[in-house]
Amino acid sequence: MAILTEKQKALVEKIGIFHETAGMQPAAARVMGLLFVSSTPQLTFDEITELLQISKSATSNAINLLIQTGQIEYTTFPGDRKRYFKLKIKNWREGFKKKIEVMTGFQVLLREVLELRKEENTHCDCSKLEEVVSFLEFLHQELPKLVERWEKSRT
Amino acid sequence: MAILTEKQKALVEKIGIFHETAGMQPAAARVMGLLFVSSTPQLTFDEITELLQISKSATSNAINLLIQTGQIEYTTFPGDRKRYFKLKIKNWREGFKKKIEVMTGFQVLLREVLELRKEENTHCDCSKLEEVVSFLEFLHQELPKLVERWEKSRT
DNA sequence: TCTTTAGTTCATAATTTTGTGAACTAAAAA
DNA sequence: TTTTTAGTTCACAAAATTATGAACTAAAGA
The missing domain is CATH 1.10.287 (Helix Hairpins)
Structure with missing residues (x-):
């Protein structure tokens, strides 16, 4: 499983705080940070949960919020039930x-x-x-x- | 003491919610609303307290925040210890x-x-x-x- | 059919934010 | 000097926001 360097962790928090300050929920803000920083262009539900050290429900909640507000999206692959989340920067x-x-x-x-x-x-x-x-x-x-x-x- | 019409009260809340959504503390957001809506161009500490039905500490807190962030200002008059608050829309x-x-x-x-x-x-x-x-x-x-x-x- | 996977839901707990009222202060007025 | 005015401060209460973990679901795999 992917792991974050200290620098990456710090930047995730920084970006998280930026979004939090702009009114986003803390966990959702960290997810944004993570997706910006992560070298892997897409992350699964479990990866997000583990990398951010938050509960599955927090992840579920954050992800659904971000999808609803059009800030992230996901792709899937045939024969794989996982969703792969990424920023919707196109937007x-x-x-x-x-x-x-x-x-x-x-x-x-x-x-x-x-x-x-x-x-x-x-x-x-x-x-x-x-x-x-x-x-x-x-x-x-x-x-x-x-x-x-x-x-x-x-x- | 000045009193607000129902329409005015409603608009104070609307403007309050707008500012709240933008990240402002609830009480401060109402003070902004009040100062926008009030027909009197300036209001005293006590008028704000009574019109918004909040405690003196809430008013004190909100006012100081708004002054600090440059969103309101006050004038005084000789022989009158009260401060008269108004929006700093010039800014x-x-x-x-x-x-x-x-x-x-x-x-x-x-x-x-x-x-x-x-x-x-x-x-x-x-x-x-x-x-x-x-x-x-x-x-x-x-x-x-x-x-x-x-x-x-x-x- | 039984199990695993990939999540969701919900009651509850923890945390944070906000508001209150009582006590206080400092200056002016009486 | 005592009182009043115009606030401020602070300990605490109330409310709102977030996070947790356990139980659940629905689809896929064995």
């Missing part, structure tokens, strides 16, 4: 788009604020809020173009 | 920059992964990882320019 563009959606989605809440303030007839200055709304709108338009621009720059 | 550009830094900061971890893989002499395909690194680099360069472009478009 990083998708992931980026999702992040943009969330960020610019705050716009909707800000509009509600502005609407409500109008109703309540308050006389306070809303120009800064309007500025943020405008910027989020701008981002929403421009970020996809930016991705395209990058894609062209690579060909 | 939203700063906040945006911070978010970019965090996101593109993942690049550093990815480089470590690539470095380690080279050391371990693995033969697996790293091209997708390199692609992500390249894109994060591109973003790091381009996003500040994008902000500038938006600023010009507004004048």
Whole structure:
């Protein structure tokens, strides 16, 4: 069975903490770390369990979460019941788009604020809020173009 | 003392949940919501405590966190010991920059992964990882320019 | 048919996060 | 000097999140 060097273990934790900080469950975050770091491009359920020293249920839980959120995927081989898990990095563009959606989605809440303030007839200055709304709108338009621009720059 | 309408209360919660989802502590997230929604442009410690129905310690904790992370600020008035808290929306550009830094900061971890893989002499395909690194680099360069472009478009 | 494999599920335990209220502080007011 | 105001601090409680291990399932192999 594959084993991790100390350096690899440390990096798994580092990447784990990064994802944890971004709101991911600890075990799932370590699985991400492991799949990034592992020299083997794909790992089985049991390998993940053993390399991370977590219980089978923790692994099951983490893996299902990551599959559901589109961050990992698996392949199988004929005559082998194991699933081989790997990062779905092909999809990083998708992931980026999702992040943009969330960020610019705050716009909707800000509009509600502005609407409500109008109703309540308050006389306070809303120009800064309007500025943020405008910027989020701008981002929403421009970020996809930016991705395209990058894609062209690579060909 | 100011009181919130049902609509306002609902929106405070909505904005609260948005910030909570983004990793903020619940109470702090409600304070953000309140300061966005409140028709009064600034609120005192006690107003926050009463409007949100939380304890003084929860308010103290939340406020200090938000001040520390540069998301709110306060003003005072001569002959009045109270602090009047408000959003530091002037700083939203700063906040945006911070978010970019965090996101593109993942690049550093990815480089470590690539470095380690080279050391371990693995033969697996790293091209997708390199692609992500390249894109994060591109973003790091381009996003500040994008902000500038938006600023010009507004004048 | 019996066993093994590759997981899943669930009750419960451990840990972490968050909130509370009472006691405290430091400055201003009376 | 005593009291009030505007908070802060801290020990503890409540709640939410995670992890565990034992029991289970469903398919494949012997």
